[in-house]
C-alpha cells in the first residue's frame with residue numbers, strides 16, 4: 001500500500017515549522033512555540049505509541065509510551081503533531097475525537113498513515129534531503145541508519161523519505177514477524193518495470209528472513225538476490241541488492257532493495 005503525497009497546504013505548514021528550528025528538528029521548541037501543548041509519558045497498553053488529547057484551547061496534551069526509545073518517542077510526538085497541524089485532523093481533534101495512535105507505517109488507517117507521513121516530512125526536511133541527494137544519489141541502508149541517527153529520526157522514516165526522493169531504482173519494505181506491512185518503490189524502480197509481487201510472507205531464505213531471526217543484533221544483513229524473489233518475473237531477471245535491518249526487539253524488519261548496476 002502506498003501513501004498519498006502531503007498536500008501543498010500541509011507542506012507549507014511543515015516548511016514554516018522547520019524554518020524556526022535547528023536540526024535535529026527541535027520538537028520541544030515547536031511545542032513550546034504553540035504555548036498550549038504539553039507532553040507527558042503515559043501507558044495505554046501495547047497497542048499504543050502515543051495520543052493527543054484536547055482538553056481546552058489552553059490545554060492540549062501529547063501522551064507517549066514511556067518505554068519507547070528516543071527516535072521512536074520523537075516520531076510518536078511528531079505523529080501526534082500531525083493530528084494537530086493537518087487541518088482535517090485538527091477538526092476531529094477539536095470535536096473531541098481522540099484515539100490511540102499506532103505510529104510507524106504499520107497501520108492501514110488513512111489518518112494514521114497521514115500523520116506518519118507528516119512526521120517523516122517534519123523530521124527529515126526536504127531541503128536536507130535535496131542537498132544530500134545532490135552530492136550522492138545512491139545510499140545504502142547503513143548510510144541511512146547513520147543519517148537517521150544524526151537526525152534523531154527512526155530508520156523507517158529516514159528510509160521511506162530517501163526512497164521517495166532518490167532518482168535511483170529502489171524499494172523499501174517493512175515487515176513484522178515475517179509478514180509484509182508496508183511497501184514503497186521509488187519512481188525509477190517502477191519506471192524500470194519492477195512490479196511488486198505483493199506476496200504476504202517475506203521470502204524464507206532472504207536476508208530479511210535472517211534479520212527477522214536476529215532481533216536486537218544491530219546488524220545489517222545483506223546479499224545479492226534475483227529480482228524474481230521479490231518482484232514479478234520479467235522477461236529478463238536481474239540481480240538486485242537486498243539489505244535488511246531488525247528494528248530492535250520489535251519483530252519489525254526494515255528492508256531496502258536496490259539495483260546497484262543501474263546507471264540511469
Ligand SMILES: [Zn+2]
Nearest residue numbers: 101102112115
Ligand atoms: Zn495517530
